[in-house]
Amino acid sequence: xxxxxxLVLGLALCAPVVPAFATASADVPVLNALEAAxxxxxxxxxxxxxxxxxxxxxxxxxxxxxxxxxxxxxxxENDFRMNAWMxxxxxxxxxxxxxxxxxxxxxxNDVPLxxxxxxxxxxxxxxxxxxxxxxxxxxxxxxxxxxxxxxHALALNLINGLGVEEDVALAVxxxxxxxxxxxGPSATVLGYMYFDGDRLPKDDEQSRRxxxxxxxxxxxxxxxxxxxxxxxxxxxxxDMAAAALHYTSAAELGYTEALLPLARLYLxxxxxDKDVGFARDLLAIAAEQGDGEAxxxxxxxxxx
Numbered sequence: 401x402x403x404x405x406x407l408v409l410g411l412a413l414c415a416p417v418v419p420a421f422a423t424a425s426a427d428v429p430v431l432n433a434l435e436a437a438x439x440x441x442x443x444x445x446x447x448x449x450x451x452x453x454x455x456x457x458x459x460x461x462x463x464x465x466x467x468x469x470x471x472x473x474x475x476x477e478n479d480f481r482m483n484a485w486m487x488x489x490x491x492x493x494x495x496x497x498x499x500x501x502x503x504x505x506x507x508x509n510d511v512p513l514x515x516x517x518x519x520x521x522x523x524x525x526x527x528x529x530x531x532x533x534x535x536x537x538x539x540x541x542x543x544x545x546x547x548x549x550x551x552h553a554l555a556l557n558l559i560n561g562l563g564v565e566e567d568v569a570l571a572v573x574x575x576x577x578x579x580x581x582x583x584g585p586s587a588t589v590l591g592y593m594y595f596d597g598d599r600l601p602k603d604d605e606q607s608r609r610x611x612x613x614x615x616x617x618x619x620x621x622x623x624x625x626x627x628x629x630x631x632x633x634x635x636x637x638x639d640m641a642a643a644a645l646h647y648t649s650a651a652e653l654g655y656t657e658a659l660l661p662l663a664r665l666y667l668x669x670x671x672x673d674k675d676v677g678f679a680r681d682l683l684a685i686a687a688e689q690g691d692g693e694a695x696x697x698x699x700x701x702x703x704x
Contacts, residue, residue, distance in 0.1 A: 428448050428449035429449060429477075429478050429481060430477075431476065431478055432472075432475055432476040434468075434471055434472035434475045434476070435472045435475065435476050435478045435481075435482065437468045437471070437472065438465070438468045438469040438471075438472045438482050438485055439453065439485065440453055440468070441455070441460070441461065441464050441465040441468045441469070441485070441489070442455065442460055442465045442469070442485035442486070442488050442489045443455070443485060444488065444513055444549070446547060446548045446549055446582075446583070447512070447513055447547075456618065457488070457491075457492045458492070458620075458653070458654050460488065460489045460492040460493070461489075462489045462490065462492070462493040462495070465485065465486065465489035466486065466489065469482045469485055469486050469489075480505060480506050480508075480509035480511050480514070481506070481511050481513075483502045483503070483505040483506040483509075483511070483514060484502070484503065484506035484511045484513040484514035484517065485513070486498075486502040487499045487500075487501075487502035487503035487506060487513075487514060487517045487518070488513060488517055490502060491503075491517055491520075491521070491526075495527075496521060496526040496527025496528070497527040497528070498527075499517060499521060499526075499527055500518070500521050500526075500527040500528045502514075503517040503518035503521060504518055506518070507519075507538055507541075510541070510545070512541075512542050512545040512546070512547035512550070513542075513547065515538045515539070515541045515542035515545065515547070515550070516538075516539065516542040516547050516549055516550045516553065518535075518538050519535045519536070519537075519538030519539035519541075519542060519550065519553060519554075520535065520539070520553050521535070522534045522535035522538060523535030523536065523539070523553070523557055523562055523563060531563075532557065532562045532563030532564075533563040534563070535557070535562070535563050536554065536557050536562065536563030536564045537563075539553050539554040539557065540554065542554075543574075548577075548578050548581045548582070548583050549578070549583055551574040551575070551577055551578040551581075551583075551586070552574070552575065552578045552583055552585060552586045552589075554571075554574060555570075555571040555572075555574035555575045555578070555586070555589075556571070556589075558570055558571035558574070559571045559599070568599045572590070572593075572599075572600065574586075575587075575589055575590050576590065579610070579613055579614070579617075582617045583617065584613075584614040584615070584616075584617035584618050584619030584622060585614065585619050585621075586614075587610045587611070587613040587614035587617065587619065587622065588610070588611060588614035588619045588621050588622040588625070590610040591607045591608070591609075591610035591611040591614060591622065591625065592607070592625075594606045594607035594610060595607035604634055604635040605635050607635065608626070608629055608634070608635035608636065611625045611626050611629070612626065615646075615649070618653070620649075620650045620653035620654060620655035620658075621650070621655055621657075623646045623647070623649040623650035623653065623655070623658070624646070624647060624650035624655050624657060624658040624661075626642075626646040627642075627643045627644075627645075627646030627647040627650060627658065627661065627662075628643070628661070630642040630643035630646060631643040631661070639671075640665065640670045640671025640672075641671040641672070642671070643661075643665065643671055644662065644665050644670075644671040644672045647661055647662035647665070648662060651682070656685065656686055656689045656691070657691075659682045659683070659685055659686035659689075659691070659694065660682075660683070660686050660691055660693055660694045660697075662682055663679040663680075663682040663683045663686070663694070663697070664679075664697075666678050666679035666682070667679045667697075667701075676701065679701075680698060680701050680702075683695075683697055683698040683701070684698060
């Protein structure tokens with residue numbers, strides 16, 4: 401089962417926890433059947449009312465979202481919310497200009513998800529001329545609405561002084577809040593900061609705890625880091641079996657950078673039964689994704 405899902409790389413991410421303060425303060429929309437079909441494709445689990453159906457970004461299907469949402473446009477009272485869902489799907493697909501188009505329309509109507517997506521796009525200059533000040537302002541509005549991912553995005557702006565005055569202490573507070581509310585990437589960023597001693601005291605134990613929180617909330621990169629920790633004995637004993645399990649979880653969640661270290665474990669039989677054939681399958685996927693080291697190792701295997 402693990403091997404099959406690794407090769408497909410299609411397992412679902414864990415559903416994030418939605419912050420109580422956001423649920424209490426936000427209006428839950430009433431949708432008609434067509435609007436609900438749009439929501440089912442691209443709503444975020446951090447939007448009140450969509451906790452149980454919200455999809456992680458990695459699972460969004462742009463074509464299905466566009467079809468469902470265009471069919472629903474003009475049929476009810478939630479067009480601007482659907483603009484936010486379209487923006488999210490276009491962003492996930494890397495079609496940033498289209499994401500800007502729909503995010504702007506949602507943001508103009510104070511849809512928190514739209515404010516968030518637009519804030520990220522303007523802050524980073526993806527699909528639009530960079531305007532960090534505007535991006536930060538949009539993110540602040542999304543934060544004021546209690547949209548958890550916006551705390552993460554605004555924290556990154558605060559760390560880098562992007563459109564706002566640098567404020568690491570506030571950024572750390574925002575990251576911790578988002579992490580505690582179930583946004584895995586925030587815990588992972590904190591884990592890196594503790595591990596690197598970057599703006600926080602170096603603390604491998606705290607780094608591991610943050611990575612564990614990130615992994616618990618579905619962040620694939622956190623699983624990969626935990627695999628590396630277990631492989632090298634960072635903040636705990638060397639545990640090759642645990643390393644293999646963490647790398648497997650990361651790969652199943654679509655984090656292709658975990659494929660190469662996992663393949664190396666199968667090639668050497670470290671923490672897992674040696675399986676050159678399966679290792680080759682993993683390396684082939686990694687090579688297709690542009691991993692040069694995987695391509696070299698795959699060539700060596702094929703040459704015998």
